[in-house]
Every structure is written in C-alpha cells, then in structure tokens.
Amino acid sequence: MACLMGLAVTLLVACQPIGAPPLSTPASVEEFIEGASGVGDPIFPLLGNGGYDVQHYTIDLSVDAARNEIAGATTIRSEAIHPLRSFHLDLAGLKVEEVTVNGAQASFERSGQELTIIPSSPLNAGALFTTFVTYAGTPTPIEDADLGFVAQGWNWRDGVIFVVSEPQGAMTWYPVNNHPIDKATYTLRITVEEPNVVAANGVLVEEIDHGDRRTFVWEMAQPMASYLTTVVIGDFVRVEETASTGVTIRHYFPPRYADQLTQAFANTDEMLTFYSDLLGTYPFDAYGAAVMPFPLSFALETQTLSIFGLDMATEGVNAHELAHQWFGNAVTLASWNQTWLNEGFATYLQRLWLEHKLGREFLETGMRRYYAMLSAMKTPAPGNVDARSLFSLSVYERGAWVLHALRLRIGDERFRQFxxxxxxxxxxxxxxxxxxxxxxxxxxxxxxxxxxxxxIYDENLPPIPEGTVSISSD
Known part of the structure; x- marks a missing residue:
C-alpha cells in the first residue's frame, strides 16, 4: 500500500479423479481431524484456515453494477495436508446457497466469517479435492477502526466497483483461505451489463458477448495472496503498450482523465526496466494502474493492477506500487505483524528510483532527514507491529532505514546481490x-x-552506520 495522503465449473477427469484418495491405505476414522479455523496470525488469528493448501480459484461472478448485487460460484482446487473430516473457508456476509466437494453435496455451517464444510466423505492427506460454493447478495466491505482510511474488500462508489482488500477484505466477495501463506493461481470470470468494463488481476484472455451483457475472463497464472485480488468495474478506457522488457502495460483510466493520466504514468516502462535490472526479471506477465475517477487518499499494489485514487496518480506513488510487485506480491510477508517487509522495501525502492533520476545526494540528504524525523518523533520499531500500526511511519520509514542501514554496512555491490x-x-x-x-x-x-x-526491534534508532552510497541499475 502506498503512503497515505501526504505520506460454470470445469471438472478435470483422469484415471485418478480429482478428490479421490491416494492409492494407499486409508486413514482410520479416528485419524480424521477438523481443519483449523485460523492460521494463528499474531494480529488476525482467525484469518486463513488449516489442513489444506489451495492450488487454484475460479471465481465466476454475475454482477449487477447498478444495484451492487452479485451471484457467485467459486471453484476451489486444493490439496489436503491432513486427513480431514471438515474444513473451513473465510466468507463474510453473502448468502451461501450450495456447497459440493468433489461433486457430492456437502453440509455446511456459518458462524461469523467462518464457513465450515463437512464433505460427504472424509478427505485423506494428500488428496486433491474440488470445493464448489454458490452464493449471492450485496458484498459489504469491512470497516476496521484501526484502518479507518480504507473500507476493506468490495467497494461501490459513484457507479464504480473496486476491490481493495489488504489485509482482510477478500472474504467479502468470495470464499477463500484468507491468509498470505496460502497463495494460489486464479481465473476470474466476471459478467456485467454493457457498457461496463472489467479489469482484474493478470491477463485478459477472453471477452464473451451476450448482447446486453459481457463476460471478461482474466487469468492470474502466478501465485497470488488473497488480499491482492482485485476487480474494477465501470466506465474505463484501456491504455496499452508493450514495455521494453516485453511486459504488457495496460492501464484503466476514467475517460474524462485519460489524457492526463496517460502522461502521469508515461514512465512506467522506464521504471519496469530499472527495477528489473536492479532486482531481477519482472515476476508477472502484465502490469498497470486502475485509477478511480475520485480521490481515495491511498493506493494499493493489487497484483499486476494497482489501484489508485485520482489524488494519488503521481510518479512517486507509481514507483512505490510497482516496486511492491517484487516485494509484497511476488515475495509476500508471512505474517501481518511484519508489514515492514512489504512497505519498508517498497518505500526504499521508491527512493532508489528517485536516486536514479535525481542523483546520490538527493537520496543521502533525504534519508538523513527521515532519520532525524524518526528520532525526534521516537517512532517505534517496525519489526512486530500491532493492528493500529500496520501502515505507519514505523513500517514505511523505519522499515526503509533497515534497508539503507544494511546497504551502508555491506556496500552497494553486496546490497544489490542481497x-x-x-x-x-x-x-x-x-x-x-x-x-x-x-x-x-x-x-x-x-x-x-x-x-x-x-x-528492526530496538525501541531507539541505532546510530547511522559509516558508509557512502551509490547505486546504479547498470
């Protein structure tokens, strides 16, 4: 996340059907367990679920954008890690209509965000299985007093739908194993009324014309954490080019602002080249921004398609969200108390982009000014934050200083290698x-x-290490 303002189901059939137990001695009834209702995250202990690993989601949504209503069918292909007699998915609100596991009707129960599923037959450890959930309703974003600047999940505003889910919001619009430790690939099939456009993660592989409705099919081929899934629906124009690196750049802009936003994001190609040379090949097939026709006071690095408020369409924020595609998205934090691993990296890499453009002195002067500010404000350490500090100066600026201090200590060549x-x-x-x-x-x-x-952990800032800095993408 950028600094806040100012800062139809396909069943695969083979000789061994999906969901069939492995060819081994079945577990006894006594060995089957109930999958855990959370992964025990230090901040959000009920996010995610235990006992299985999701491989792929197919999210099929019919959306009435005028009424903000959806009818959904999500297919989840998973592997059982433990022998399971039941397991959980996260789903907030929405009415669940039917659940099947491997094509057989399954029992289910609801309690808060927990959707407990009891298959007709228990699942052996190592078994691949397919869960199919149909549901409907009006998605309601999560309002969290600790994160008051954003309504997490499915948002509907001024005729536009956009999804910004960090950290909990994915479960507002599809059933999910909602924690970053369980990444998966995705197919998103979103049907809307004409003339709405749908943008989502990955690559647009098909558009299906139904007359007054159209289905947009998006494929996210690389693993993705649930909080990074997004859908944008509304009146947008697609502005596309091929980057020097071969990556497809496709932005979605409100028509009224398309010309000025095209200029504002014109150096995305140059940024992709810089970061690819510095960090390694861009990890996905496409990138771009979806800019809302209204201010948001934040931007979010949703995978391959970052979401921007109109007020955040600046070079610095673009550099920050693009950097997140490497650190935050391809490499994701393992627990939510360590957001510095996302935000500290993106903040410092944003500074390296500006150093590349404006010179070494710019970076050195700026980092020392931030150091003085952090010291004067007694900014807490970034290493183990609570819910109120997930997106604070601690994780952005003290997090960036962790990287700068490491660079000063080991030198540019080894820092680049790191x-x-x-x-x-x-x-x-x-x-x-x-x-x-x-x-x-x-x-x-x-x-x-x-x-x-x-x-990372000390209350007081350590002294600045001796050293000079000079980094280049050459």
Missing part, C-alpha cells in the same frame, strides 16, 4: 524477518544478526 538473492529465493512464496536476516548474513558473509535486529 536484493536479487532475497527476491529469487522467496519468489512466489512468503518470507519472514528471520528469512531476511538469514539472506543478509549469507550474502554479506558476516553475522549481521545483532546489527539488523537492533534496527
């Missing part, structure tokens, strides 16, 4: 602060544990 190694090692997965420190130790060939822990 960025590329960390990205390559955890791409398409999740990482923790411990993983961050371990890679820094490995690349630097030093034990930097105490040094980095002081920057």
């Amino acid at each position: 960025l590329r190694t960390y990205f390559t090692r955890f791409k398409d997965g999740v990482a923790s602060t411990e993983d961050f420190i371990a890679v820094a130790n490995e690349v630097s060939e030093q034990d930097l544990t105490d040094f980095l822990q002081s920057w």
Whole structure:
C-alpha cells in the first residue's frame, strides 16, 4: 500500500479423479481431524484456515453494477495436508446457497466469517479435492477502526466497483483461505451489463458477448495472496503498450482523465526496466494502474493492477506500487505483524528510483532527514507491529532505514546481490524477518544478526552506520 495522503465449473477427469484418495491405505476414522479455523496470525488469528493448501480459484461472478448485487460460484482446487473430516473457508456476509466437494453435496455451517464444510466423505492427506460454493447478495466491505482510511474488500462508489482488500477484505466477495501463506493461481470470470468494463488481476484472455451483457475472463497464472485480488468495474478506457522488457502495460483510466493520466504514468516502462535490472526479471506477465475517477487518499499494489485514487496518480506513488510487485506480491510477508517487509522495501525502492533520476545526494540528504524525523518523533520499531500500526511511519520509514542501514554496512555491490538473492529465493512464496536476516548474513558473509535486529526491534534508532552510497541499475 502506498503512503497515505501526504505520506460454470470445469471438472478435470483422469484415471485418478480429482478428490479421490491416494492409492494407499486409508486413514482410520479416528485419524480424521477438523481443519483449523485460523492460521494463528499474531494480529488476525482467525484469518486463513488449516489442513489444506489451495492450488487454484475460479471465481465466476454475475454482477449487477447498478444495484451492487452479485451471484457467485467459486471453484476451489486444493490439496489436503491432513486427513480431514471438515474444513473451513473465510466468507463474510453473502448468502451461501450450495456447497459440493468433489461433486457430492456437502453440509455446511456459518458462524461469523467462518464457513465450515463437512464433505460427504472424509478427505485423506494428500488428496486433491474440488470445493464448489454458490452464493449471492450485496458484498459489504469491512470497516476496521484501526484502518479507518480504507473500507476493506468490495467497494461501490459513484457507479464504480473496486476491490481493495489488504489485509482482510477478500472474504467479502468470495470464499477463500484468507491468509498470505496460502497463495494460489486464479481465473476470474466476471459478467456485467454493457457498457461496463472489467479489469482484474493478470491477463485478459477472453471477452464473451451476450448482447446486453459481457463476460471478461482474466487469468492470474502466478501465485497470488488473497488480499491482492482485485476487480474494477465501470466506465474505463484501456491504455496499452508493450514495455521494453516485453511486459504488457495496460492501464484503466476514467475517460474524462485519460489524457492526463496517460502522461502521469508515461514512465512506467522506464521504471519496469530499472527495477528489473536492479532486482531481477519482472515476476508477472502484465502490469498497470486502475485509477478511480475520485480521490481515495491511498493506493494499493493489487497484483499486476494497482489501484489508485485520482489524488494519488503521481510518479512517486507509481514507483512505490510497482516496486511492491517484487516485494509484497511476488515475495509476500508471512505474517501481518511484519508489514515492514512489504512497505519498508517498497518505500526504499521508491527512493532508489528517485536516486536514479535525481542523483546520490538527493537520496543521502533525504534519508538523513527521515532519520532525524524518526528520532525526534521516537517512532517505534517496525519489526512486530500491532493492528493500529500496520501502515505507519514505523513500517514505511523505519522499515526503509533497515534497508539503507544494511546497504551502508555491506556496500552497494553486496546490497544489490542481497536484493536479487532475497527476491529469487522467496519468489512466489512468503518470507519472514528471520528469512531476511538469514539472506543478509549469507550474502554479506558476516553475522549481521545483532546489527539488523537492533534496527528492526530496538525501541531507539541505532546510530547511522559509516558508509557512502551509490547505486546504479547498470
């Protein structure tokens, strides 16, 4: 997330049907368990669910954009990690109409955000199984006093629908294993009335004309955390080009502002080249921005299609959200108390883009000014934040200083090696602060544990390390 303002189901058939137990001795009844109702996240313990690993979601929605009503059918292909007699999905609101597992009717119960599913036959560990849920209603975003600047999930405003889900909102519009540790690939099939346009994650692979309605089919081929899924519906024009790196750049702009926004995002190609040279090849097939026709006071790095308020369409915010595609999206935090791993990286990489444009002195001067501000404000450490501090100065600016301090300590060449190694090692997965420190130790060939822990966890800011900085994408 950027700084706040100012800052039809296809069943696969083979010799071994999906969902059939593996060819091994079945587990006894006593060994089957109930899948956990949460993964025990330090901040959001009920987010996510245990006992299985989702491989792919197919989300089929018919949307009445004028009434803000949906009829949904989500197909979830998963692998059982434990022998399961029941399992959970996260779904807030909406009326569940039917649930099947491997084509057989399943029982289900609702309690708050928990959708408990009891298959007609228990699932053995290692079994692949397909869950099909139909549901309908008006999606209602989550209002959280700790994150008052954003309504999480499905939003409807001035005839436009947009989804911004960090951290909890995905469950407002589809049943999901709603925690970053369970990434999956996605197919999104969204049907809307003409002349609405639908933008979503990944690549638009098909448009199906039904006369007065149209279905837009989007494929997200690389793993994605649930909070990064998005759908945008409304009156938008698509502005497209092919980047120098070969990546498709496709923006969705309100027609009234399309010309000026095209100019505002004109250097996206240059940014893609810079970050790809610095960090490693861009991890997805496409990128772009969807800009709302109204202010939001934030932007969000929804995978391959960042969401911007009209007030946030600036070069710096564009650089920040694009950087997140590497760190935050391809490499994702393992728990929500470590948002610095997303925001600290994106903030510092945004500064590296500006250093690339404006020079070394700009970066050095700016980082020291931020250091003085953080010291004067006694800004808390970024390493273990609570719900109120998920998107605070601690994670953005003190998080950025963790990276700057590491760079000063180990020098530019090894810092570049660190960025590329960390990205390559955890791409398409999740990482923790411990993983961050371990890679820094490995690349630097030093034990930097105490040094980095002081920057990440100590109440007071450590002294600035000796060193000079100069980084280039060459």
